[in-house]
Amino acid sequence: MLLLSKENIKKVFTMKDAIEADKIAFKLVVEGKTNSPLRTNIQVPKYDGCLLFMPAYVEDMDVASLKIVNIFPRNIEKGMPTAPAQVLLINGTTGIVxxxxxxTYVTKLRTGAASGVAFELLAKKDCKIGALIGTGGQAETQLEAMLTVRDLDEVRVYDLNYERAVDFVKEAERNFSSFKxxxxxxxxxxDAIDNADLVITVTPSTKPVFDGNKIKKGATISCVGAYQHHMQEMDPVILTRASKIFFDSKEAVLSESGDILIPLEEGIITEEDFSGEIGDVIKGTVAGRENDDEIIVFETVGVATQDLIVANEIYNKALKENIGTIWE
Structure with a gap:
């Protein structure tokens, strides 16, 4: 069994690689070629946390995976990951791990890459300003994905804790200096969303974190954090202004995300307002952006097939480059 740490993964796998892997995963989802039951969610109310178990299997590839990811938002106060996780990659012909x-790092990569896919396919070509709301454990790769797919002049970062945003920016400037x-x-x-072409929200908020009336025409918004029914980062106003609303998985979003479930229940939108899944755009069966004035919303809660494809790609690259630790 090959053990792969964050540093091992960084040696063989880039954000561009993750974006391409996510595209494969999203295409498999809409083609019905993956067996990935909705994740099991065990609540840990004592610590405002939850335990998530995410299995996936792709028969055509003879590979399966199980991700164990535990969401504990309070960890940010302890300087610990808010989403500690492990991915088990399984040979589909033998059942051996x-x-x-x-x-934790696989999750950061594939989650950031989902926004990268959305922006690559749905955003205007000429984007200059980005906005990132939230600076928790998933924020760094969200920023990296944004920078990877569009040549931006500036990105504004907002967090409820301004000092945390300042610290995040200092680290980001060191890590992403090559993007200029x-x-x-x-x-x-x-201030973050003013005239922004790209907007990412990645918070555990239970109330909207931006004013939907102030989003400019032509913007693309990726909402990442609302993975439970009571969570709602997105201002429902933006759904009424949006030309198109896309999901990573309609089934998963409608099972989990308060960003969409709450406006549905309140009658602000109906399912007829949905444009489809991002995999439909990848396949070319549904149109993405059709003009530079469209506001397009992408809601992602994450699907286990992303973990499977990203982990499998990393594993294969690591084998070729003799990276990682063999555990007998």
């Missing part, structure tokens, strides 16, 4: 990967994009902390979400 062939690799255990740092699931100005990254700055701002003191309000209004």
């Amino acid at each position: 062939v690799s255990v990967l740092d699931g 994009t100005k990254i700055m902390a701002v003191k309000s979400s209004d």
Whole structure:
């Protein structure tokens, strides 16, 4: 069995690789070629946390996976990951676990890459300003994905804790200096989204974190954090202004995300307003952006097939480059 740490993974796998892997995963989802039951969610109310178990199997590839990811938002106060995780990669012909990967980093990669896929396919070509709301454990790769797919002049970063946003920006400037994009902390979400072409929300908020009336025409919004019914980062106003609303998985979003479930229940939108899944755009069966004035929303809660494809790609690259630790 091959053990792959975060540092091992970084040696063989980039954000561009993750974006391409996510595209494969999203295409498999809409083609019905993956067996990935909705994740098991065990609540840990004592610590505002939850335990998530996410299996997936792709018969055509003879590979399966199980990700164990535990969401504990309070960890940010302890300087610990808010989504600690492991991914078990399983040989589909023998049932043997062939690799255990740092699931925290795999999750960051594939979750950031989902926004990358959305922006690559749905955003205007000429994007100059990005906004990132939230600076928790998933934020860094969200920023990286945004920078990877569009050549931005600046990205504004907002967090309820301004000092945390400042610290995040300092780290981001060190890690992403090659992109030549100005990254700055701002003191309000209004400042973040002002004239922004790309907007990412990645928070555990239970109330909207931006004003949907202030989103400019032509913007693309990726909402990442609302993975439970009571969570709602997205201002429902933006759903009424949006030309198109896409999901990573309609089934998963309608099972979990308060961003969409709450507006549905309140009658603000109906299922007729949905445009489809991002895999439909990848396949070419549904149109993506059709003009530069469209506001397009992408809601993602994550699907286990992403973990499977990303983990499998990492594993194969690591084998070729003799990276990782063999555990007999």
